[in-house]
Amino acid sequence: MSAETILYIVIAGVIALGVSVFMYGYKSKLSTNLKWILGILRFLTIFLVLLLLINPKFTSETYTIVKPKLPVLVDNSSSINELDRVEEVNEAIKKLQQNRDLQDKFDISLFTFGSTLSDNDSISFSKKNTNITTALKQIDDLFKSEVAPTVIITDGNQTLGADYEFTSQTQKNPVCPIIVGDSTKFVDLRVGQLNTNRYAFLKNQFPVEALLVYSGARPITTQFVIRQGAATVYRETVSFSEVENTKTINLTLPASSVGIQKYTVQLVPLSEEKNKVNNSKRFAVEVIDQATNVLVVSKIIHPDLGALKKSITSNEQRRLEIKTPQEAIEVLDDYQLIILYQPDRFFASVFQEISKLNKNTLTITGLQTDWVFLNSIQKNYVKEVTNETEEVLAAINSNYGTFAVEDIGFDDFPPLKTLFGELSIVIPNEELLKQTINGINSGSPMLATMELNGKRDAILDGEGLWKWRARSYLNSGSFEEFDGFFAKLVQYLASNKRRSRLEVANESFYYNNTAIQLSAQYFDKNFVFDPRASLSITVKEKETSKITVFPLLLKNNFYQVNLTSLPAGEYDYTVSVDDETIQRSGSFTILDFNVEQQFLNANVTKLDRLATNTGGKAFFISENQKLIDFLLTDNSFKSIQKSEQKIVPLIDWKYLLALLVFVLAAEWFIRKYNGLI
Template identity: 65%
Template sequence: MSPETILYIVLAGVVSIALAVFMYGYRSKQTGSLRWVFGILRFITLFSILLLIINPKFKSETYTIEKPKLPVLIDNSASIGELGQKENVSAFLQKLKENNELNDKFDVSYYSFGNDFRESDSLSFDEKNTNISKALTSANELFKNQTAPTIVITDGNQTLGNDYEFSSATFKNPIYPVILGDSIQYTDLKIEQLNTNRYAFLKNQFPVEVILTYSGTSPVNSEFAVAQGAATVYRTNVSFSENETSKTLNFTLNASSVGLQKYSAQILPLADEKNKTNNSKQFAVEVIDQATNVLVVSKITHPDLGALKKAITSNERRTVTFKKPAEAVSVLNDFQLVILYQPDRSFASVFAEIEKLNKNTWTISGLQTDWYFLNGAQDNFNKEASNASEDIQAELNGNYGTFAVENIGFDNFPPLHTEFGALTISVPNEVMLAQTVSGIDNGNPLLATTEINGKRDAIWDGEGFWRWRARSFLETESFQSFDDFIGNLVQYLASNKRRSRLEVSSETFYYNNNPIKISAQYFDKNYVFDNRASLNISVKNTETEKQTVFPMLLRNNYYEVDLNSLPAGEYNYTVSVSNEAVSSSGKFTILDFNVEQQFLNADVPKLRRIAQNTNGKAFFATHGDLLINALVENTNYQNIERSEQKVVPLVDWKYLLALIVLALAAEWFIRKYNGLI
């Protein structure tokens, strides 16, 4: 407390005493003890009021001892079980939990990782992927401002994410890998990777790329073959040696019939191979007889056009063609959707032909759009033209019900550029994205869709969405979320199929190490999305006849179910709505591929390198005591004494207020009792 505050308190006391004495010592008519009682009560009242005004404060300092953190990251993927390391994990964790010296020195916390990173409550060792990079990065962010050496219990075999060895360069805390498995190199042939398109066109050939690898020292010969059912469609001999450990095969297969075509690729195993699971791999291609053709008409060159093409063609079932306005008129009838990018007067003949052919359109406007022309070229929307520009952002309409839309982080995307002015849509429409400026809705749609007599159109008012695709990649390390968003919009606009009350979206085949999700939308009789419905999906395995029912969960404006628990096989499904005679059926195939079964041993060299790069040290799981002793004896990890200084009031204002009320009430009752009021 400062000297000035103490002086004010003393002055407040003196003034309170002086006033109390003046009021009840010289001018009071009371005598005896009542004068003293009233004087004391009045002093308390006056002094408390002055204390409230002064509000004296003092500094309170507390000290706490903070232990260094010790996060323990445990690999919960299926490869741990495949390598026979479950018992080693359990034994090492038991040592950590029972070592008193370690737990006295460190604040130990446990996390598990596979597909995701989470706090560890139990271990199942059944996750189908391993993302070590995500686990290390998450732990680094979680303890970035603290002393936190990190134990990573893993075999070092990663199947998802960035290379964790290079990610470790930014880690601030030492990493201590606990290696599960051995470093013995076994003789092994395997299919390292197989790449092919998801879709192919009927009577065309589709490319297949296969990467084969060999671990061993002696020259070996084998045969690689691809079979479809009982027929072999491709075969070749391959040879490897100590110096030639990999081969890349590129070949094509015929798409001879429509539908799902399943194939099995195999490299014949050697006699002494330990792991033969990684010698074969299933893959599939859906053969289609036609594609969705999209025409982009643009007079200008803009990065948005590149982003559009990449997003639309990320699905091989769609093609994109670019034309200038003068070239587009004669070919419009060859396309299911026409995208008009920033139209001006040179688009006059294009709009006339679109109206004649009744083509579905997607109009994208920006700073180079001629709104005087566009307002007169169509009747769906109108914008007040101006010469001023405006930066806008997007906000997803959670009630948008035309088709399923996932929120991919629109609020965090960079602003788009548009011409300032009010945009009015004069026909029935649904706004998917609303315009916001500084987080406030300005009343204009950014993206809206219309459907009149089977003709579908959309207006997108803003240029620069190529930055959205780039930001999406930075945040998710993939373009998929943005590409799926554009793809769903194009799929809706390119179709003239009449909507049903229950729309179900699924793939024809899935790999069982990837997400297996089916989504659906249910509309009431007025074709308004119903978020109160109860949807279930009944899934039946066509081979075992086993039937399972799953509830579908509401996600914004669609329902979704995750079927990753299903084993590989062929399935029929039916989505139904409770208490409604509405259902939709289909089928899909789950292809068996367990990437976690592809490994023979731990990646010891890489784990040792990340330990060295972060000033840690690698240990095998059987040498857990050495790691515990190293941590306990390391003098770099010491308790930290932290002081926290708070400025608190000398007396809480609530207590002072209560004291004032009590003093005044007591004085009033005493006066009343003695007949002085």
Template identity: 50%
Template structure:
């Protein structure tokens, strides 16, 4: 308590005492014995009121015991049920919850997991993917800088993600894997992996790579077959032995029919083989009868050219040709769906004239080497102020962009482009995709725009340095997917002559059964501004069973989305409609039968034991719960810690003092009333 507060309390004591003595002793005509009692009551009530006004504070220290945390993570993937361990794991979790010794020693927190960590127990055992490495990383973040051993109950079979056998090295918490599933090695042949491109071109052949595995001691012979419908397209005999237990087969298949073609790869099962599900794998290829050809004309050598080429050709359905103006004069522009004009100058004159005559779509990229005197004269849709100075432009995404469906890939964190300093005036309607941010100031000046005029589509980028954006995307995500997808959608929009629609949908032509099945849609007002108020529904029809279901689409960022991952394998048609509007869009897709969780026959004991070794834990089997509990209870690394907590408490928060004041005044009043002093 501060010295100033103590002085105020002494003064309050004196004031209360003086008031009591003045009223009951100094002013009293007859000094009765009970006046001292009345003076004492008045002194207490006045002193208490003054204390409330002073409101002194006190430090209050509380001691408590903090138990170590025990995180119990239960595998909820479908491989648990496939291996017949669902009942055993449910029983294990209940025994953990009901064990008094464990709850006395630890603060136990339960999780379930598959591809992601959930902060609640779930025993559906129907999840299609497992990522143990991500689960361990999430737990490591939750219990960072604390002692929290982890009990993970799983079969150890991971379908994607980093290999936890190696990524767990250096993990901060001790992990105690509880192994569920059959650990007995049995005879098994399986298709370990099948690699094939999603797209192929009509009348070509596409490559397929298959990895086959065998577990067993005997020499066996079988056959690998690929079929499409009732036709066998490829067949090869395969032999395995204990030493030679893996085969890699490379072959090609003909692309003879356009559209999505489904195939079935099958490794003929052995007579005494227990698991035959992993002997079959369905896959599909979309066979297209045309390719988008892009021509890029540039009079300079620049890193952007390589970045553009890589992005365009990241999709096998597109091809790009790069030529200088003098070599491009003899090229027939009708052979290309899109022309990119990179930093044009006077040598580009005949190309602008041809594009105008042929009514072709084109993409103009300007920058520090652009001849704006020429560009301002050759076209009349926009003009740049001539300053002969350059400026750095940071991108800012336009969330209301309405020409086609596009996501913000983190443009605000991308490096600047180099463009010409000065204002740009537009003489036609344009749709800005990116705005300029200059020296930290957000402006409404466009950096990337699309223009659709009289059925011709054009895009203009007012800066060079795209290669830095692609490199930044790799630094952020360790791949180029986001940037290539952004650039690919822009190329797809410019290469198409379809009219702008208020409702756009995006879906894959086919999905694998173990992947998430999502359909996206975007809806715009009549002014082509994104409409967040709309109600969109999707009607999905299974063409094989005629079963139809209608599902509302959920607004997510700047798109409407629906997750159809729960539907079964088959061929589907879908229609997206807007409530209250006579507008709809339809499409179709195929879901291929495949459940990666059913490809496993045993628990992965080796990896789980290595996980325990890497983290200084210990592995147990599902029927060793008593040993696990005893080991955790006696482990001296996990001790309860006594901690103290100091709180600063104000006297005004002590409600009983106000009650005492009221009681003292009431007693004084009744006593005076009883003695005839009132």
């Protein structure tokens, strides 16, 4: 409180005293006791009113003790069950949670993780994947401003994500792994990694690459076998030793039958092997009899051409070639989709041939596009001709209904370059991406699709697609989102299939350790997407004839269902619309592969390095008490005393107002009682 405020309070006291003496002391005929009582009450009334007008501010300070956090992360994957360590893990968790000394020193919280981190303390040891990197990163973000040594109970075997040994170097808090398992080395053969194409073309050959791993001291020889059903399609003798403990087998197999072809890769197990599950893996290849051929016609060299080729050919069902206008004229009929990149007057013959062949097109325009020529050569759209350039951003049209599409982060993508002017589309069309400038819709489409008389076309007004693909990689860590978006556009444009009111999209086969999702779109009679419909899918397992029904849930402008709960097997499905006779049927296969069964030992080396990188210490699960002693004796994990200072004005003090009311009421009653009112 300042000296000035204290002076005002003293003056207020003097004024209140003076008024009270004047009213009840000077020439007053009241009794002495009554003078004193009424004088004091009047003094308090005036003083309190003046005090509220001065409104002095008081500082209050409170102290709290904040204990360090102790997050305990438990590996909830099935590998713990495979190692037969469930009881030991549960016992270790119980000891950590019930230790009184730890409870006094730390604020203990329990988390579980498989592919993602969860604060659910339900531990089933049934998750199909392990992502230690993500779990540690999310915990680090959660407790980044606090003292929070992290205990992680795991075998150290990771099936998803970046290598936690290296990413842990940025961890802010120390990590103390409890190693589930031991360092004993068993003799083991396993198929470490299997690389194959997802699709192959009929009468071609497809490559298979297998990485084989051996753990053991003595030299051994075994057989590497690939079977299709009961038939052996490949066999090779392989030898290993303690030094030469890995081999890479490269081979090709013939694609002789259309459809899903299933194979089993096996390393014939040794008699002394403890884990024989990891000696084999299954894979499948879908053999198709025709590829989608895409032609890019361009007179210039531009980074967008490379991005287009990488994106489109990431799907093995599609092939892409780039040709100049002169080279393209003779071969246009060999392709299902023609991409015209920044056309000018040299494209005149190409446009005439496309019109004659009725080919579907995607036109990409930019700074080197001749719009005078483009406006005259086709009648689908027209743009004002200027010599000014501008940079434009994209915003997705959430009501787009021609095909199912998700927002892959267009708002965060860099701008594309285009020529200034309004683009108008004069035939039936649907806008997929809107053009925005400084967050305001310019009224021109950036990407729109058109369909007239069975011919499909699209226009993308802007160059710089390579920047979008690069940003998508930076945002998500892979090109899959951007390539998937572009794949849907190409699939729509490359097909002349008549549009149906119910469209269903699914893969031919899935692995059961990945998400199994199926999506559908339903349109009303005017082919406008209908978000009010109720869709369901009936799934029938071919072997057991078991039928399961799932509802499809609305997500943006399509319906989706997650079928991850289904076991491995072959399935037929039917998607139907309630109160409608429309339905679509198909089939898919789920291949059995449990990556968590591939491990035999705990990864002691990596967990030791994780502890070293973060300043923690690793312990085996049998050394649980040593971990508790380490946490209790380490002086860097201390409670912190925090002080909180509050400045409170006197007028906010409710008790003072209550006292003022009481004093006024008391004076009034006393005066009334004594006949002075």
